[in-house]
């Protein structure tokens with residue numbers, strides 16, 4: 001039943017994605033239209049010739065006593081968008097709660113264990129992308145473990161999406177991610193301000209979002225930054241893209257979590273597709289960023 005539901009959702013997702021890109025004109029710039037056509041190219045075709053896991057094995061690092069919803073939203077979004085397997089690495093206490101939300105998730109109760117880094121490292125060779133931060137909380141023991149997990153992931157060249165409390169950690173220790181081109185940071189308004197205060201020496205004109213995002217990305221060594229808001233603004237320190245496609249008018253908690261989980265899959269698809277599918281246009285992980293804000297609202301209806 002569950003597998004059937006995921007399969008149907010994945011098929012519907014992909015069909016909707018393809019239709020969205022061919023029918024709806026993006027609001028702002030021609031640059032965006034071209035980009036969306038390239039994004040369309042990275043969505044893998046559904047075929048009987050693949051084996052389980054090929055379209056995405058995504059790991060979510062987060063989930064503690066207070067927050068069990070955020071990692072669930074991220075992990076289930078990865079599946080609904082089209083990943084094959086979704087793992088959650090959370091605290092011992094959070095694990096039974098997250099497991100009980102969905103049998104589709106693989107839940108590892110390791111994040112507060114003294115062997116957390118080793119435990120996650122064991123899984124890294126089997127993961128395509130790691131999403132770090134949804135529902136992580138700010139407990140020092142957990143943050144120390146996440147530092148080790150980030151170092152291990154970078155050493156293995158695993159793409160990393162950093163969101164929520166993962167961004168809190170980066171604001172304290174920007175060197176953890178500096179210059180890692182396979183990192184994507186997804187700050188909301190508050191998180192963006194905190195990061196900018198931490199790494200930018202001079203104040204940026206707050207009304208010029210494009211320049212503010214470009215400067216933050218540059219200051220972090222050209223990692224990709226996507227600033228969420230009424231318009232999502234994203235930059236790799238050189239190029240800047242904006243997505244103003246209309247989404248939900250509700251501002252309830254969890255929408256950013258959907259986005260980070262969806263990005264986990266799309267970054268994998270983009271890197272896997274390679275530069276020939278994306279015309280070598282900017283870095284592949286940068287290219288996929290316009291998609292999730294268009295996606296997250298219909299993902300909501302499947303979660």
Ligand SMILES: NC(=O)C1=CN([C@@H]2O[C@H](COP(=O)(O)OP(=O)(O)OC[C@H]3O[C@@H](n4cnc5c(N)ncnc54)[C@H](O)[C@@H]3O)[C@@H](O)[C@H]2O)[C@@H](O)CC1
Nearest residue numbers: 067068069070134135136137164165188189190253254257
């Ligand atoms: N059901 C759950 O388990 C949820 C858990 N969450 C977790 O809660 C923790 C804290 O996340 P927060 O997002 O609260 O992060 P912060 O504690 O850094 O707060 C960010 C603040 O910025 C404010 N803000 C956002 N957009 C704004 C705007 N345009 N103008 C002015 N203020 C704005 C928010 O209201 C919030 O107070 C994270 O671990 C997160 O993952 C959230 O993801 C929501 C859902």
Ligand SMILES: Nc1ncnc2c1ncn2[C@@H]1O[C@H](COP(=O)(O)OP(=O)(O)OP(=O)(O)O)[C@@H](O)[C@H]1O
Nearest residue numbers: 188228229230232247252253254255256257259293
């Ligand atoms: N004012 C807004 N108008 C329209 N869309 C918005 C607005 N603010 C954010 N969004 C969209 O909502 C999504 C989530 O952004 P948001 O700022 O709510 O993240 P968040 O605070 O991290 O969420 P979460 O509660 O999951 O932590 C983004 O895709 C963004 O495009």
Ligand SMILES: [Mg+2]
Nearest residue numbers: 164188256257
């Ligand atoms: Mg958030």
